[in-house]
Amino acid sequence: MKQIKGPGIFLAQFIAADAPFNSLSGLAQWAADMGYRAIQLPTLNPEIFDLTRAATDLDYCRTVKHSLAQAGVEISELSTHIQGQLVAVHPAYDVLMDGFAPEAVRQNPPARTQWATEQLILAARASANLGLTAHATFSGSLLWPYMYPWPPRPAGLIEEGFAELARRWRPILDAFEEHGVDVCFELHPGEDLFDGETFDRFLTAVKHHPRANILYDPSHLHLQQLDYLAFIDRYHARIKAVHVKDAEFNSSAQQGVYGGYSGWVERAGRFRSLGDGQINFGAIFSKLVQYAYPGWAVVEWECCLKDAEQGAHEGAEFVRRHLFSTSAQAFDDFAAKNSDGDINRRLLGL
Template identity: 60%
Template sequence: MKGPGIFLAQFAGDEAPFNSLPAIGRWVADMGYKGVQIPTWDRRLFDLKLAAESDAYCDEVKGMLADLGLEVSELSTHMQGQLVAVHPAYDEMFDGGVPSAVRGNPKARQAWAVDQVLMGAKASRRMGLPASVTFSGALAWPYFYPYPQRPAGLVEEAFDELARRWRPILDAYEEAGVDLCYEVHPSEDLFDGATVEMFWDRVDHHPRACLLYDPSHFMLQQLDYLEYIDLYHERIRMFHVKDAEFRPTGRQGVYSGY
């Protein structure tokens, strides 16, 4: 693929041309895009279950996009990956985007999310894609600020549990031959290089635990987004690009201004 790509998640909606893959594909192709990153949780655009089971469906999607001059760059399980690990403080907020059958039931919601991310591996393999993108979810994020003082071992145990939940998923991606790229992002437990390293240590530096690089998230954290590339370039498999600038005022800084 040569040319710019675009993540469709921010644009999907109920109104045309944003309510079907052919229509939104034509819309982005007319603007000069060559690749699309597809959100797999939005059935208006993509049927993840069918893609995980059917070569014919995957060929149909690729062929339709090829007719528009587009390729699929990656499949995204951002929303489902985030639900692999949800702190109870966020249960109500994260119930809105899941099937009604698992709402109000965190254990069932997590099992549904894990199954969705596993289908992402199978669908990516059928689509001939070498990598997929997701979020890590968050068990420790409510405690990211070091006051009130955290009980000893709280963050370590949260990361131990995060690794326990993701390790079998990473093994499934290894079996599928697909890299799983975590978008390092505030509100997720993997939000900077230090937290990524904590996670890697706990999954034995799993070869499929890779990264999506988005410097906008680092800019707003006042993190050196260029040195990050020097440190982690061997694991970066994809990237997002968008404008960001840090403009603190007397009323707002990193937290309320983000």
């Protein structure tokens, strides 16, 4: 019987200077002790995981996998969210984004883009060396400052933005194709790929590349007031990774979906720990099973109120409660009749 794999947990919010959060073995054991079966692994911290080495050294990959197996977990996906962000950066964000880049490429946007591209290609090789089939990332953004159409945008601006984004991503997608790994873009405000319409534009621009896929995170869709369940119906064939993250949207006389200048606690749209928000995860898991989603259900903890450790502990059990196997038979099979052509004709009055 087929079942979604899980629970997994994204480690980006938990890497820290103190044990057990300062080593891969410590993080793996911490996750396993809470009941997680997999970790989604960021790739910007070489002291935790050395991306360059994983792309070139099969012995290192075997050692990593063995260490994780001893703790009782495996890798669900590698993550290059930050590097993917840096593939395409509008100049308005240069100073902010330089903080994510190595010092050698700061204040040099072309060099920063080249570094980010090389990181993604390393991630393709590393994923293959680790036996992974999906990869989590962001798209970057050239167009986000023009998301709202005022002042009016000149004709062709959006088309050129997506054409340039496609030019930057096409060689990366080809590298992932070479290594048999899907690129899963987390659709996220601040990225050029933030909803279904923008993903469709990108997919057209990259000529429906088979490795251009989606990391489905209902929290980002809900806070934009999209129908996150119908989204699965429409895009299930491209959903190859999933973040299980809750959110709530509470409009007011002061704020709507663009209420982004307030702190997280005061926003109309807020991320919450699993079970504390408004997302219908029962329906989500049912649709993912219906469409035979092949991957992991990975908890991403981001809550404006609850403690991170409590949210992580609760998240493992929350996902386990929502996992179920596909039924091998229909519930009314016990009452089924054997097929008989004569009986069928008699039942039809023929």
